[in-house]
Amino acid sequence: MTIAFAIVAILTIAASVAAMSLRNLIHCALAMAVAFGGIALLYLQLEAQFVGFAQILVYIGAVAILIVFAVLLTRGGEAPEKSVFSASWIWGALVTAAVFATLAWTIKNSFASQREPPANVEATVKQIGDSLMTKFVLPLEVVGLLLTAALIGAVIIAMRDESPKTKMEDGRSKMEKPSAPGGHP
Amino acid sequence: MTPLAGYLLLSAMLFAIGLAGALTRRNAIIVLIGIELMLNAANLNFIAFWRFSEHPEALTGIMFVIFSIGVAAAEAAVGLALIIAIYRHYRTTNVDEMDSLKG
């Protein structure tokens, strides 16, 4: 365990804990971006440069911004009045503890605890490109189709619903829950 | 503890943190953040196994992670579009209050 790995690991874990427990939603999103950056650093330590830079480009450059936009569009900028954790949080915590215990026990007792690293590992971009065009060309085309479908689907789902059937007289939606006079923030 | 076990343990911890957030938080967007963290932990697992494998020149781990990053980004986009559409109807992103189907 080198010191670099320890520092990056602590940074990533601290950022992800912060992302899951902060009250302010924008702070959660920014902590998540830091966690993504930490994972990109881990990829670079594992000699996977292409994946590390792709991680920064896609996750920090696009997914983090998507989430921040969604928080702003759903009025998440203000602080919630009640607790941020749901009422039945204990079951979630128990399930998580069970999952982590299982994984840690498996890792400890597996061959991974005795494997020594091979000497030089190299993944040049040329090799990645070659294998994308020969061995993995079918997944590449399928992912292209999937991304197109996701793009069109996301636009259609988030488009404004103009049909009169789902609107009441004063323009509110029929599916809205009748709220207390104070209302939500 | 070998380096591989260290990376796998770190990946398990990140997965557990993401799972805890996805199961316990009230806001739907934070649940989505938890899911993205879980996907990242799994990707880290793949790269760690690729690095310490017998035949790293097959590039299997890297290929899997490249496609996984692409698919995760698309899934985050669709998930957020769903949350925005639901918000337009319910005026809330609290997952505890989206229970219209309950008898």
Place this chain on the structure above:
Amino acid sequence: MVESLDQIFVSLKHALLGFVPGNWQALASAILSLLPIFVIFPTLFAITTLLERKGLGRIQNRYGPNRVGPFGLLQPAADGLKALTKEDVVPHAADKIVHFLAPVVLVIPVFLSFAVLPVGRNLVAVDMDAGLLFFFAVGAATELSVFMAGWSSRNKYALLGAMRAIAQMVSYEIPLILSSVGVVMIVGTLSPVKIVEAQGTYHGLLPDWFVFTPWGLAGFIIFMIAAAAESNRSPFDLPEGESEIIAGYFIEYSGFKFALFFLAEYLGMFAISGLGITLFLGGWHAPLQSLEVIPSWFWFFAKLVAIILVFIWIRGTVPRLRMDQLMNLAWKFMIPMVLINVVGAAVWHFMQPGLARWLVSIALVVGPYLWLGKSLFQSKHLAKRTYRFAE
């Protein structure tokens, strides 16, 4: 002698490394490679602010700053002193940590992106195999800091400016990256060093730079337009439009933090111009074979200054684009053009050299331009302009 002038910085570095003991060699080598970046590019930034103000002034038929030194040459020093000594005002309701971190998060990726640019022969700080992807990745990381700056100020106009800026940067990232895909396809590698080396030959009168091919010229123009949009330069500076929302997302910043934003914006412009030079203009190669006696680093900076002057010229001449015009341009015009450009690059590569190749490539560039331009902009039936004078 010519060789030694070209490699003077490399020999200087080796000489300095000779004074360093054995086990500090790696660290000293890294510091010596990176220190020039921190010295040269901020100096170029200072010179560019002066050049820009005087250039814009002359275009607008006035003098630029001419009080501070002879011909206003000490103006950058005065600006720097002002930025350092001004009071740092933070709004009371601002989110203090995010407000403080936003300029830092903006400046760090911009400096990182200079590390992969080959400034001269053997003069690249880090020679990475996936250097081009690294450059685009750190360019994408700057968008988050724009949002942090706009949101943490708790100012509706700052947030509006930040949203506009992010929408613009995300939209123009696609033509930027796709226009470099043509070059990467032809050369076969993502490493900027090898891309420059692939443009090193000379055929007849013109060098073998990619800008002298039809697809390369179209790609270069698309790259420069997207580069202007990425660094929020006019005519794409609506997010920081000085006549509309004053300074957009950095409206609540004063003093040194404002200077950091300014620095980061200009350095971003230099970095992306440097990448354009590497991809299309032949990097550090001289335009004519006989001019190779002049050192390679001189040619790189000469081309960089030329591009900066063109950016200043465009800023003084072209009016600002409105937000919807900007987004229309990106999504409906530039992305189809750049996709056809990638096909054009492949066609150029596989056809035999000769007149047919030129004709087909020029048709592939001019045809889509005319068709897209006509179909997108013909719906505006503008009346003939009439003038009414007061008589």
